[in-house]
Amino acid sequence: MTVDASLDAATVAAPANSLLTSPILPTLLRLALPNTVAMFGSTLVAVAETSYIGRLGTEPLAAIALVFPFGMLTQMMSAGAMGGGVSSAISRALGAGKRDRAATLALHAAIIGVGGGLFFTVLMLGFGRQFFTLLGGRGRVLDQACDYSQILFSGAIAIWLVNTLASVLRGTGDMRLPAVTLIAAALVQIIVGGTLGLGLFGLPQFGMRGVAAGQLTAFACAAIFLAWYLASGRSRLGLNFASFAFERGMFVDILKVGAVSCLSPLQSVLTILIFTKILAGFGTETLAGYGMGSRLEFLLTPIAFAFGVASVPMIGMAIGAGLVTRARRIAWTAAAASGLSVGLIGLVVAIKPSLWVSLFTSDPGVTAAANMYFAWAGPTFFFFGIGACLYFSSQGAAKVGGPVLAYTARLSMVAIGGWWLASIAAPAWTLFALVGAAMIVLGLGTAASVQLTRWG
Structure with missing residues (x-):
C-alpha cells in the first residue's frame, strides 16, 4: 500500500x-x-x-x-x-x-x-x-x-x-x-x-x-x-x-430504503392537501387559521430532520459493524431529543398562540381559528417530533416499512375522519382535534414499529 x-x-x-x-x-x-x-x-x-x-x-x-x-x-x-x-x-x-x-x-x-x-x-x-x-x-x-x-x-x-x-x-x-x-x-x-x-x-x-x-x-x-x-x-x-x-x-x-421512504413525504403532503380541501367548506377564516398551523408544522420538520439525519450515519455504521444494541440506543436518544424540542414549541404556541399568529395576521376571525388549531394540535407536536425522527433513524437501519405504515395510518385518519366529520357538519374544533390525534398515532405507531422490528 x-x-x-x-x-x-x-x-x-x-x-x-x-x-x-x-x-x-x-x-x-x-x-x-x-x-x-x-x-x-x-x-x-x-x-x-x-x-x-x-x-x-x-x-x-x-x-x-x-x-x-x-x-x-x-x-x-x-x-x-x-x-x-x-x-x-x-x-x-x-x-x-x-x-x-x-x-x-x-x-x-x-x-x-x-x-x-x-x-x-x-x-x-x-x-x-x-x-x-x-x-x-x-x-x-x-x-x-x-x-x-x-x-x-x-x-x-x-x-x-x-x-x-x-x-x-x-x-x-x-x-x-x-x-x-x-x-x-x-x-x-x-x-x-x-x-x-x-x-x-x-x-x-x-x-x-x-x-x-x-x-x-x-x-x-x-x-x-x-x-x-x-x-x-x-x-x-x-x-x-x-x-x-x-x-x-x-x-x-x-x-x-429511499424508494419506500418516498411514500412518507408524499403522504405528508397529501394529508395537508386533503385536509385543506375539507376545511375549505368551513370558510376562509378557518382555512386560513389551519394554513398557519400547517405552515408551522412544515417549519418544525427541520428540527426532527436535524436529529434524524444526524442519527442515520451513526445507526448505519453501527448496523454495518454489527452493533445493533448501540444502534437502537442512538435511535431512542435522537427521538427523545427531537420530541422534546418540537414538543416544547408545540406547548408554547398552545399556551400563547399569538407568538406565531400575530406575525401574519390581526384579523380576529383568522386569529380565533388559528388559536383553536394550536390549542388542540400544539400539545401533540411532541409525538410528531418522535415519529418524524424515528422515520429517519429507521433509514439508518434499512428498516423503513413500519414508519411508512405509521404515516399511512395518519393519512387515513385525516382523510376518512375528516370526511366523516365534514359530512355530519361537526364544528371546526373537532377537525383540529383530529389533526392532534393523527399526530399521536404517527408518533406511537412509529415508536412501536421500531421497538418490534428486528434490526441487523
Missing part, C-alpha cells in the same frame, strides 16, 4: 471509528447542530421569498401557495427520503469496513439523483397547470403559478443533485460541509431571487419567473460545488470514476 493510500485509509477510518465508539448524546448533538443551522437558512429563505413575493401583489402570493406543496415534496423526497437511503447505504458500508463499496454507492446515488430530478421536470412541466387547477388556481393566479413552476422545475436535477450529494457526505459523518453549502445557497437564492423578481439595481422586473430563477441559480451553483468537492478527493470518501461500472445491487441497496 502506498503512503497516500495509507493516509487516505486513516482519514476515512477515523470518523467511522469515532461514530462507532463516541458517547451517543454529545455526538448526536454535534452532528445535529450543522443541520439545524442549515435548516434555519431554509426557513430564512421561505420568509424572505414570501416577503418579496408579497411586494409583487396578492396574486403572486396566492400563486406561490399553489406551487408550495410540490416544491416541498421535491425537497422532502430528495433530501429526506431518497437522501436518507443514500446516507444509510454509505454509512452501513463504511461501518462494515467496505470503503470501495461506499465510493461506488456514491456514484450510483448521483445517477439516482439525476433520474429523480428528470422525473420532477417532466411531471411538473407536463402536468403542472392541471395540478394547480385542481387546487383551485384560476386566471392570473394560475398563470403566475405556472410561470414560477416552469422555471423552478426546469432545474429540478440541480435540486436533486444537491440533496443527493449532500446525503453522500452525511453518510460519511460529515455534516458541516453540506450545511455550509446549503446556507450559501440560501443566501444566493435570496439575493438573486429578490434582485430578479423585484427588478433591483436597475434590472428588469421578471416577477415570479425571476424569483424562481433565484432558487434555480442557487441550487445549480451548489450542485457544481458539491460535485467538484467529491471528485477532487477532498472528501472523506474517495471516488474512483475510472473503475466505475453499473451494478444492480448498488441501486437496490439505496432504493430499498
Whole structure:
C-alpha cells in the first residue's frame, strides 16, 4: 500500500471509528447542530421569498401557495427520503469496513439523483397547470403559478443533485460541509431571487419567473460545488470514476430504503392537501387559521430532520459493524431529543398562540381559528417530533416499512375522519382535534414499529 493510500485509509477510518465508539448524546448533538443551522437558512429563505413575493401583489402570493406543496415534496423526497437511503447505504458500508463499496454507492446515488430530478421536470412541466387547477388556481393566479413552476422545475436535477450529494457526505459523518453549502445557497437564492423578481439595481422586473430563477441559480451553483468537492478527493470518501461500472445491487441497496421512504413525504403532503380541501367548506377564516398551523408544522420538520439525519450515519455504521444494541440506543436518544424540542414549541404556541399568529395576521376571525388549531394540535407536536425522527433513524437501519405504515395510518385518519366529520357538519374544533390525534398515532405507531422490528 502506498503512503497516500495509507493516509487516505486513516482519514476515512477515523470518523467511522469515532461514530462507532463516541458517547451517543454529545455526538448526536454535534452532528445535529450543522443541520439545524442549515435548516434555519431554509426557513430564512421561505420568509424572505414570501416577503418579496408579497411586494409583487396578492396574486403572486396566492400563486406561490399553489406551487408550495410540490416544491416541498421535491425537497422532502430528495433530501429526506431518497437522501436518507443514500446516507444509510454509505454509512452501513463504511461501518462494515467496505470503503470501495461506499465510493461506488456514491456514484450510483448521483445517477439516482439525476433520474429523480428528470422525473420532477417532466411531471411538473407536463402536468403542472392541471395540478394547480385542481387546487383551485384560476386566471392570473394560475398563470403566475405556472410561470414560477416552469422555471423552478426546469432545474429540478440541480435540486436533486444537491440533496443527493449532500446525503453522500452525511453518510460519511460529515455534516458541516453540506450545511455550509446549503446556507450559501440560501443566501444566493435570496439575493438573486429578490434582485430578479423585484427588478433591483436597475434590472428588469421578471416577477415570479425571476424569483424562481433565484432558487434555480442557487441550487445549480451548489450542485457544481458539491460535485467538484467529491471528485477532487477532498472528501472523506474517495471516488474512483475510472473503475466505475453499473451494478444492480448498488441501486437496490439505496432504493430499498429511499424508494419506500418516498411514500412518507408524499403522504405528508397529501394529508395537508386533503385536509385543506375539507376545511375549505368551513370558510376562509378557518382555512386560513389551519394554513398557519400547517405552515408551522412544515417549519418544525427541520428540527426532527436535524436529529434524524444526524442519527442515520451513526445507526448505519453501527448496523454495518454489527452493533445493533448501540444502534437502537442512538435511535431512542435522537427521538427523545427531537420530541422534546418540537414538543416544547408545540406547548408554547398552545399556551400563547399569538407568538406565531400575530406575525401574519390581526384579523380576529383568522386569529380565533388559528388559536383553536394550536390549542388542540400544539400539545401533540411532541409525538410528531418522535415519529418524524424515528422515520429517519429507521433509514439508518434499512428498516423503513413500519414508519411508512405509521404515516399511512395518519393519512387515513385525516382523510376518512375528516370526511366523516365534514359530512355530519361537526364544528371546526373537532377537525383540529383530529389533526392532534393523527399526530399521536404517527408518533406511537412509529415508536412501536421500531421497538418490534428486528434490526441487523
